[in-house]
Amino acid sequence: MALRKILLGAVLLGSAALPSSGEAPKKEAAPAAKSFTGATANLAPGDAAGQWTRQARDYANTRYSPLTQINTKNVGRLRIAWSFSDGQMYGHEGAPLVVGDTMYLVTPYPNIAYALDLSKPGAPIKWVFQPNPDPRAIGKACCDKVLRGWAYADGKLIYNLLDDNTVAVDVNTGKEAWRVKLDDVTKGPTMTMAAFVVGDKVFVGSSGGELGTNGWFQALDVKDGHTVWKAFTNGPDDGALIGPDFKPFYSWMKGKDLGVSTWPGEMGKQGASAPWGWVSYDPDLNEIYYGTSNPGPRTPSQRPGLNLWSSAVFARDASSGAAKWAYQFTPHDEWDYDGVNENVLIEIPWKGARRKVMVHFNRNGFAYTIDRKTGEVLVANPFGHQNWAKNIDLTIGMPVINDAAHPIVEKKVTNICPPDIGVKNWNPSAFSPRTGLLYAGVFNSCMDLNNHIVQYIPSSPYDGMEMQRHAGPGGNWGDFIAWDPVAGKRVWSIKENLYVWSGAVVTGSDLVFYGTMDGWFRAADARTGKVLWSQKLGSGITAAPMTFVGPDKRQYVAVYAGIGGGAGVLRRERGFMPGGNTLYVFSVDGNGIGNGTTQLTQAGAPAPVSVPPAAAHN
């Protein structure tokens, strides 16, 4: 009962910002959490504490779990309770979903879905769904054949296939409910992002920043997958759903058809700007937020102009898709600094008032705290090592670029920081409403860059960057950091050998979990950054961890170990591990449904499908 009370308190504290909750936090149950910043978050839709029904757990993308069974005192006793190998060798990036008594997993290409029954010993397979995507997609995906997550809604598991289809699987039968083809993979675009569901809509976007694609984002109907609205990133205003409601904060983003006029000729059509990252949603404003990729080609001298709306973030009305505002983080991006990283929606104290903001760790090395009603940048400070810009001039919202950082065609320019993959990539951060801090895996590296002129040849790369990457100051390639989004500074950091390319999850007991590319899964004290527990796994970790309560009322923590994706750029570095495909599930002392002297093999579970051997390359 005491435990139940604490859990309830954590839930109520977490949802205190929910205007519709109608319940005041109970004083006696609220933990005495002291926030570093006073930042809070709306944790809608307010799922039951033990469930994890969407990739980032909530619309705001906090990856905050109110669970407290596993805490700073017993975390050192975490052991593997059970594991599950899915047989696919491309990079694993998503987090499992737990809905009711079932866990849902989807592999990288060929995007096989598994439902596991958590109520039975060993979590046996309930069903397997094999969608058989077009193998030609393999040669079109720039950065491994990955999938960053999947969604649950209306009794369906909904996710993207690498070959530009979105598919929905009936969770009761494991059979296909619908499938819609959204683009032509033979021309270059793929789909790798995690579908994101709000109400009756599922939001999806295209990948292909290096393939001369024409990036788009759309809302599909959860019932049958038909397109409700579609917005291209570039091109004329009508195709981008830019109309009278569009009010960017800064004057240089105001004007007609800037998605055409900020490019030479028709180049915006091959300008990529693909929305391949995360989506977040504010239920009060009914707005969604998502970012766009680098412009194509990557050689900037071929596309003079701002290249709107590449390397930017859009705020759109979720129902109509009408653009409300946009902000281009890296105007005329010269270094491949995509703007697709997660936008974490929080509320902060700011000059005596509360402001609804988003926090965005950009590839370019600046962490932006942006008013999400207006698009005004409140804070933009470096969260890691960079030297391409002196600062972001907040009076105009533009970077002040270091002259020595401009690429030159057919000439090596040395020591530009960060390289193309950024100070942080798509690996999602977490936010705790208890500490008021964000937690993120970051990179510390630079590049020597030689640019080449490229021509647009449909279905082939439209790129032009030749580079060598090296570790930044200090010699370590990465860190895991805690970030104050109000002051714009690091609170603590943990040095790691390689890039920290995993997601993070933070709990109501002030534990933050992350993984390393050399195979360590760690729990740290969210307040101090002290590592309290580590477990070496079978492969490097480039996936997002999560935590849930099983039908046995026990808290588990789960993460995939299956290195891949963009992390492959370090595949020749010491410590980089072989690929893998195993989900590890941890509990205190390893107790639970996966072991013990009394466990019997469960009869009647369907055999896994026969799967093709994974390719030996990435």
Added chain:
Amino acid sequence: MRPVVFALALIATPAFAQVTADTPNPLAGNADAIEAGHGLFGKMNCAGCHAYDLTGGMGPDLTDPSWQYGGKPGEIYHTIAEGTPRGMPAWKDKLTGDEIWQLVAYIQSRKQ
């Protein structure tokens, strides 16, 4: 002039259909051909997938001993001409037979 060049090309190198796995590269080791292949490797976006140093990225490493579709010159020629089921485009409509052999010569010159 153009028909003459075309005729010379036909004489110099086997036509697409005549190339088999065991067909030797008529341009192997030819410095001019290797340099021309180097240029094509960048110009035709090969480097976008296989990297400017040929060690791979989106696509496989072309310098190591592992070949998914065969590493003999005639097999590499065939892969470039026809593409692969895993998404490498077919280049036979964009490159001449000579140009493909130049690319093969460049790749052969970089093999470990």
